[in-house]
Amino acid sequence: MASLAAVCRVSARAASQQLRSQGARRGLHSSQASLAAQNFNMPALSPTMTEGNIATWKIKEGDSFSAGDVLLEIETDKAQMDVEAQDDGVLAKITIGDGSKAVQVGTRIAVTAEPGDDLSSLEIPAEDNAAPKKEAEAPKPPKEESKPVPKEERASTPPAKSDASKKTSSGKAMKQTYPLYPSVQHLLEVNGLPKDEADKIPATGPGGRLLKGDVLAYLGQIENSYPSELAGRFTKLSHLDLSNIKPMAKKEAPKKAAAAAPKVVEDLPVELAMPISLTAVMECQKRVKDSIGVFLPLSTFVARATELANEDLPKSKTAKPSADELFNAVLGLDKVSSKYSRGNFVPQVTALPSTTLSHPSTAAPKKADILDILSGKKPSPPKRSPVAGAAGVAGPLNVFSVSVPKGDEKRGQVFLERVKAVLEAEPGRLVV
Structure with a gap:
């Protein structure tokens, strides 16, 4: 049983050694035995590269190099590129030197060895592409x-x-x-x-x-x-050529059409004015104050007179028909409709005093004069000041004016006449 185990161990060692040797042969290096050199062939630096020129070798024979070191510089018809070492090693021999032209890809250009190898006893391998080289040497005479x-x-x-x-x-x-x-x-x-x-x-x-x-x-x-x-x-x-660029011709202003319709100019409103006296209004105001103790400002009288005057005015010639009027026209009721309508005039009053009247105030007592004391004259009693707003109100200084559209002068005139009649003749109607 022990001998069987020993036989298995020996066979396992032999198999592992065989696998190691096969793995070593599949590596990047082509050496098959110790102290065997490796051929360094002309690399293809692009998929389309077939040949190149060796510009310079960056290391000399016998020099050691490490992975990543630049070994030589190769020229093509498109560029110059450096060739770097993939592993550590020693440059044993340079077979194609500096300045060599048209070196075919795959041709041996140098021989490398492992670090620590004795170069004196190193076995130089045969060139990998010996057959292609002979074929390449054959057409040399025709080339010459x-x-x-x-x-x-x-x-x-x-x-x-x-x-x-x-x-x-x-x-x-x-x-x-x-x-x-x-x-x-x-x-x-x-x-x-x-x-x-x-x-x-x-x-x-x-x-x-x-x-x-x-x-x-x-x-x-x-x-x-x-x-x-x-x-x-x-x-x-290489420079911007502006010789063929011409400035754009100035566009002519479009000519006005001769048959263009003239612009419609809106008619300006007409200003109507009428002088109105407020004497009767102020007298009515005083009577109301004395009788019932209620003070009515002048603005109240003017506002109530405006409301009365806007009732049943002649129809405006410029007003647009309302929805009700259009509906009545469809039904044929426009002929029996009223010829009057309510106005919306608001008069502007010129020279109208302040309408806020305060209660009658007593003037401050006059100080006794030295002459009155010496002469024995008694000082006059203080006089009550008149109602504010009473002076300078009556007469033609109070002008009522309204703005009416052109064509509605008669309508505005009727309004002013009604305001004048109420304020001057019947101000009592405005109190009730």
């Missing part, structure tokens, strides 16, 4: 043969192209003091043009920089005038 073709064409055709570009392009060939754009460098290299050739190409970019379109025009792949036309378009659109 194709290089002289652009050179011959460039030796024969550029003078004519440069003459055409001078005639049709506004750019001038000048020495490029700024670094060339990656797209320009890539285009020069693909077409077999040396870097010094960039100084001979007319440049239309900002500040005299060489653009990709300038190289394409120099190679004859596009029209020579296209880069200058495009640069001119950018220059024109």
Whole structure:
């Protein structure tokens, strides 16, 4: 039984060691044994990247690096990017150095080792893409043969192209003091043009920089005038052009229609006035006070006279018919309706004294004069002051006036005459 348990433990250890070795082979590192180096291939920094240029290596052979350190800088026709280490390690060997151009993605560019490995006894692995490399080396002779073709064409055709570009392009060939754009460098290299050739190409970019379109025009792949036309378009659109903007013409005032109906001018009201004496009213006021001890102000007499005068006035010519009158007209009762109506006149009184009359007051006793004492003359008794509002009220100074619409002068005149008759002839009617 014990031997069976021992056999199970041995088989379990063997299985776990086998799983560990398989897990190690599935890791990020491709080494299969201790002290075995790993190939560092050209990475693809974008889904569409097929090749790139190695600008500079940031570390040297034999230097150690940690995860996140920048190992090298890679250029493409679109951008320049840094390549960072994913794990700790040592740079054992650099197979493709600085300035290498058109390095295919997947090509071995260096060999790395684990931290602490002895580089002198390190086993350098074979290149992963040895077969593709041989295939890539095969078309090299045609590539070398194709290089002289652009050179011959460039030796024969550029003078004519440069003459055409001078005639049709506004750019001038000048020495490029700024670094060339990656797209320009890539285009020069693909077409077999040396870097010094960039100084001979007319440049239309900002500040005299060489653009990709300038190289394409120099190679004859596009029209020579296209880069200058495009640069001119950018220059024109870089600032706000107000030359095609015209001020809006001033709108003429609309002419008045000749047949326009004239504005209806409302007639102003007519002012009617009539002088009325309040002498009889004041006498009636005094009699009431003396007989029953009740004081009636003048405003009461005027208000009651106005109520009586507004009864049964001639119908107004400007008043709009009421709902009852319209209904009577539908029934045919308008012909038998009354020709009189109640008015709503309120007279305005000019020179009317205060209507609030106080009780008769006794004047303050006059002090004895020294002359009266010496002469033996008795001081006169104090006189009662007259009723307030009695002086200056009677006569033509009291003017009653009303405002009536035009056409109702007769109606207003009848009202004033009734007020005058009641106040001057029959003020006693106003007391009852």
